Amino acid sequence: MAVDINKVIQWFYDREGKLTYSMYGSRNGDDGTADCSGSMTQALYDSGASRYAYLYSTETIHPYLTNNGFELIVENDQNGWDAQAGDIVIWGQLGASAGAGGHIMIMTDGTNCISTCYYTGGEVGTAVQELPYNSFVALDNYPYYYVYRMTDSAAVQGNGPQPVPAEYRDTDAITQFKQAGGWINFNNHPWKLDQISFVNGMWQGLSSELSGDNPDWTVNGVPLVLVSLTDNPNQNDAQPGNHARFDKNYWPIADYDDATNGIAIDLGDNGGLIWFNADAVLAA
Numbered sequence: 001m002a003v004d005i006n007k008v009i010q011w012f013y014d015r016e017g018k019l020t021y022s023m024y025g026s027r028n029g030d031d032g033t034a035d036c037s038g039s040m041t042q043a044l045y046d047s048g049a050s051r052y053a054y055l056y057s058t059e060t061i062h063p064y065l066t067n068n069g070f071e072l073i074v075e076n077d078q079n080g081w082d083a084q085a086g087d088i089v090i091w092g093q094l095g096a097s098a099g100a101g102g103h104i105m106i107m108t109d110g111t112n113c114i115s116t117c118y119y120t121g122g123e124v125g126t127a128v129q130e131l132p133y134n135s136f137v138a139l140d141n142y143p144y145y146y147v148y149r150m151t152d153s154a155a156v157q158g159n160g161p162q163p164v165p166a167e168y169r170d171t172d173a174i175t176q177f178k179q180a181g182g183w184i185n186f187n188n189h190p191w192k193l194d195q196i197s198f199v200n201g202m203w204q205g206l207s208s209e210l211s212g213d214n215p216d217w218t219v220n221g222v223p224l225v226l227v228s229l230t231d232n233p234n235q236n237d238a239q240p241g242n243h244a245r246f247d248k249n250y251w252p253i254a255d256y257d258d259a260t261n262g263i264a265i266d267l268g269d270n271g272g273l274i275w276f277n278a279d280a281v282l283a284a
Contacts, residue, residue, distance in 0.1 A: 003068050004149050007047035007088035008106055009250065011031040011079065012114045012128050013040070021118050021127035027055050036104045037061055039116040040088070043106075044068065058092050058102030065148045083110045083133065085250075091137075093144040103140070107133065107247045111188060113271055129246055145205040174256055174280035177263055183234060184251045184265065185282055190243040197221075205238065212261075212277030219275045223267070 019034045026079075027038025032044075043063065049068040056064055065088060065275040066072070073079040076093075085107055105115030113133045120126040123234070177184070185224030191209040197217065204221035211220040213262055227244040229235055238244070252275060254266035263281065264273040 001042060003048045003070075003150065005047070007083065008110055010252070011043035011046055012106070012116070012130075012251075013030075013248075015039075016128045016269060017125050019116060019127040020124045020215055021116060021120075028057075034116045036116050037102075039128075040104045040106070058090055058097040058104050059094065061104065062090070062094070062146070069150055070148040071151050072146060073149045074145075076144050076146070083107050084108050084109060085145075085150075088148045089113065089133075090146045090148070091140060091143040095185065100243045103143075105133075109188065112247070112249070117247075144266055148225075156179050160277075167205045171260075173282045174258060174261065175265065175281060177253060177278060178256070184252045184263065184276070186249050186251075186281075188245055189247045193238060193240055193242050193244055196224070196240055198236055199201075203238070205244065207244075210278050219273070222274060226267075234235050 015034075018032070018033060019029050019039070021036045022033035022037065024035035027030045027033070027035050028042035029039055030246075030274060032051055037057045041052050041056045044064070049064070052064060062072075070088065073087075080086075083247065087107040088104065089107065090097070090102065090104045096102075103115065103117065104172060105117070107113050108130060111132060111134075112130055113136060114128065114130040115127055116127045118127075118203040119129045119131065119136075137145075191207045192213075193205040194208055195206040197206075199217045199221055203224045204217065205224055205227070206215045206217065206220055208215060208221065212220070215221075224238055224244075226248070227246055229238055229245045230245055232238065232242045251265040253263050255264040256262065257264075257275070260275075261278050262275045263278045264275045
């Protein structure tokens with residue numbers, strides 16, 4: 001049984017807002033607390049990896065990765081590496097990475113990583129964080145690191161962002177999204193903010209590039225806390241005409257509406273469903 005790398009990433013997304021950081025509880029989230037390596041061990045196992053002997057640490061998880069189809073592609077190259085979604089990064093040189101001396105995360109794309117971490121100082125429910133990798137590694141003063149990547153022979157296509165099969169590329173956009181596994185991949189694409197307003201207790205933006213003609217605040221408004229501006233250094237001063245991109249690239253599609261050519265992501269208590277025009281997102 002091979003590891004579905006998309007499920008590993010989704011394991012962490014599913015636990016955003018739910019786990020509190022601790023190295024002394026269950027470590028894998030069973031009691032609502034977790035640490036980086038315990039949660040990574042559990043995420044890998046739940047995504048198809050072999051049964052673990054115990055919840056590994058950053059010191060002991062290396063063989064578990066190689067035994068489950070990963071290979072070491074980079075070791076402490078000061079020039080960095082060409083990151084891609086699914087790369088597992090371990091900070092801390094072997095022999096000195098136990099406890100607080102190490103950290104482990106998975107790249108969600110070529111820029112961002114997600115992990116169970118102490119970034120918020122142990123604030124309840126905030127252990128799982130998706131962060132820009134370059135900013136995150138700078139905070140830790142560029143530690144010694146290892147990068148593991150799933151080998152092509154071991155990779156599997158599962159419930160995650162996948163290429164659209166060739167036979168469906170000439171079909172309608174909604175069908176293409178369904179055949180690609182039911183995910184939106186915004187791919188770091190910047191889009192224009194046509195309007196900005198304080199609606200339903202939060203600052204939101206509307207974009208015809210995402211929602212098509214005549215977008216509506218009630219169903220198409222994008223909370224600005226989800227995005228970063230690409231052409232305005234003041235992230236708290238978004239203006240109409242600015243360009244933004246989602247901080248999180250991969251979103252499972254929560255609902256479809258064939259009549260309006262709509263696809264939706266679900267923000268839960270943070271905003272409910274946001275609807276996009278399927279053709280507009282496919283073209284992004």
